[in-house]
């Protein structure tokens with residue numbers, strides 16, 4: 653089974669504005685609200701792909717209740733620790749005219765030591781040989797940068813497979829614990845290592861450095877340009893597929909969802925990679941942080957080709 657961990661969930665508020673302009677008054681065309689946060693998005697996509705997951709995390713206030721209800725309505729099992737403070741709201745401004753996506757993400761509430769202990773205990777309850785645990789997204793204020801590293805080490809000790817999708821110091825610390833798979837996007841990689849990645853060769857080289865920490869697979873997403881995957885023995889890329897883009901929010905989460913599901917089913921890695929490419933492509937065809945549609949995933953899957961490097 654897949655367990656998704658979202659320490660900093662969000663109510664995603666997607667606002668559509670034609671010709672969005674900073675330093676000016678903008679008029680809103682439409683607003684939609686979705687339960688968000690990276691792990692929660694992963695659970696939503698796993699459900700759409702016909703899989704099963706449990707969403708674990710910290711929620712609070714009205715936004716937290718909105719998220720819980722949203723998941724309950726979708727039939728996604730969840731095991732949240734409830735906080736006194738409010739879950740954040742993340743604003744996504746979509747401009748269909750200029751084809752831009754602007755994310756304004758709040759940092760989230762302050763977490764007490766007691767709540768942190770409760771969530772750690774909850775995660776460890778699920779850290780067994782049968783489970784794949786996905787750790788993704790930012791963490792709320794007051795939570796140390798080594799949180800993912802510690803949780804991954806403890807989960808691995810108990811036999812669970814782990815996936816890490818985060819950025820900055822959380823990523824740099826996290827990889828030291830040797831998660832089974834990591835999925836940075838190219839910008840996150842450049843920022844974390846303070847380097848410029850000019851071509852595929854540069855991406856493969858930095859991925860090999862990450863593998864030295866005991867990571868089995870590094871999957872680097874390149875937005876509309878597709879993705880690159882690297883393990884100790886193989887490296888390959890999948891070109892991006894041109895589609896009608898409605899919102900890129902949650903594209904990376906869709907990729908992680910397919911990879912987690914494939915890992916849980918013991919599918920060959922390359923099959924999981926193809927599903928990840930198709931699922932993430934389908935996700936950009938829907939509005940807000942909604943998942944891609946399974947019919948689109950199936951159609952796109954036929955077009956996905958792996959090119960070995």
Ligand SMILES: Nc1ncnc2c1ncn2[C@@H]1O[C@H](COP(=O)(O)OP(=O)(O)O)[C@@H](O)[C@H]1O
Pocket residue numbers: 836837838872873874875876877878879892893894895897900901902903904905907928929930932933936
């Ligand atoms: N504009 C796009 N057109 C087609 N596919 C896209 C587009 N943006 C993202 N994707 C798909 O989603 C995957 C993840 O996107 P990316 O933006 O790199 O992730 P993240 O959301 O983590 O930043 C890409 O590898 C690609 O398969």
Ligand SMILES: O=P(O)(O)OC[C@H]1O[C@](O)(COP(=O)(O)O)[C@@H](O)[C@@H]1O
Pocket residue numbers: 660662664687688689690691693742757788789790791900901902903904905906941
């Ligand atoms: O935890 P972070 O890094 O602030 O990200 C949270 C945001 O990321 C999302 O999960 C989308 O992530 P991706 O577009 O990278 O897949 C939103 O739903 C949410 O608002």
